[in-house]
Amino acid sequence: MKVRVKFFAILRERAGAAEVSKDLPDGSTVGDLWRELQKDYAKLDVPGIRLLYAVNQNYVGADHRLSDHDEVVFIPPVSGG
Amino acid sequence: MFRVSREPIDLNALVEYVTDPEAGAVVPFIGTTRNHNEGRRVIALDYEAYPEMAEKELARIGAEAKQKWPICKMAIVHRLGPVQIGEASVIIVVSSAHRDAAFAASRFAIEEIKKTVPIWKKEVFEGGEVWIGTQSGEEFKGK
Numbered sequence: 001m002k003v004r005v006k007f008f009a010i011l012r013e014r015a016g017a018a019e020v021s022k023d024l025p026d027g028s029t030v031g032d033l034w035r036e037l038q039k040d041y042a043k044l045d046v047p048g049i050r051l052l053y054a055v056n057q058n059y060v061g062a063d064h065r066l067s068d069h070d071e072v073v074f075i076p077p078v079s080g081g
Numbered sequence: 082m083f084r085v086s087r088e089p090i091d092l093n094a095l096v097e098y099v100t101d102p103e104a105g106a107v108v109p110f111i112g113t114t115r116n117h118n119e120g121r122r123v124i125a126l127d128y129e130a131y132p133e134m135a136e137k138e139l140a141r142i143g144a145e146a147k148q149k150w151p152i153c154k155m156a157i158v159h160r161l162g163p164v165q166i167g168e169a170s171v172i173i174v175v176s177s178a179h180r181d182a183a184f185a186a187s188r189f190a191i192e193e194i195k196k197t198v199p200i201w202k203k204e205v206f207e208g209g210e211v212w213i214g215t216q217s218g219e220e221f222k223g224k
Contacts, residue, residue: 006131008129008130008131008199008201009129009201009203009212009215010201010212010215012129046215049215054131054134054199057131057133057134057137059197073131073134073199075131075199076201076212076214076215077214077215078195078196078197078198078199078200078201078214079195079200079201079202079212079213079214080128080130080135080159080170080171080194080195080198080200080201080202081112081170081171081191081194081195081200081202
């Protein structure tokens with residue numbers, strides 16, 4: 001399956017990309033995707049950062065199973081306001 | 082009305098939007114950009130969002146506020162892109178029949194925005210820049 005990943009803020013800068021697509025084995029979770037992305041983008045691993053995960057614009061857990069064409073965003077600590 | 086905007090936020094338009102014949106109170110909250118943070122002199126701020134989800138989360142906050150308090154209408158607009166010091170980065174306006182509900186809902190909304198809405202602030206200060214919330218960001222520079 002293929003998923004679309006969008007990077008924002010510190011992760012966008014560290015990945016050097018705003019959007020990438022990624023092929024994954026069926027049954028992969030958000031956590032699996034994160035581990036795969038870290039192989040592609042070594043700088044994505046920001047020490048001490050706590051990420052939240054969103055699939056198709058809803059918060060999910062790291063064990064959420066992905067589907068073909070999902071839009072996945074790894075959300076660094078938010079700082080609006 | 083729950084939006085992110087690259088344009089300066091029009092307070093009067095939001096007040097007009099929430100004004101309601103049923104309402105006896107209209108409470109505006111204006112979050113503005115400050116020239117100092119944690120002992121640093123801040124020169125500029127830059128906001129980035131995951132816009133579709135940010136607007137969805139703002140609307141979720143509005144819906145939740147409406148369940149918790151008897152408010153008439155709420156509007157939240159958050160600014161994106163470069164924001165000059167002293168400008169509004171976020172405006173929340175709430176109307177209600179009686180003032181207590183509007184004050185409480187406004188307070189709830191700004192606290193929730195800071196917790197769940199995918200918006201990020203980059204602070205540019207003398208000698209560097211940092212994404213707020215990833216405070217060790219300075220250490221990452223050049224790594």
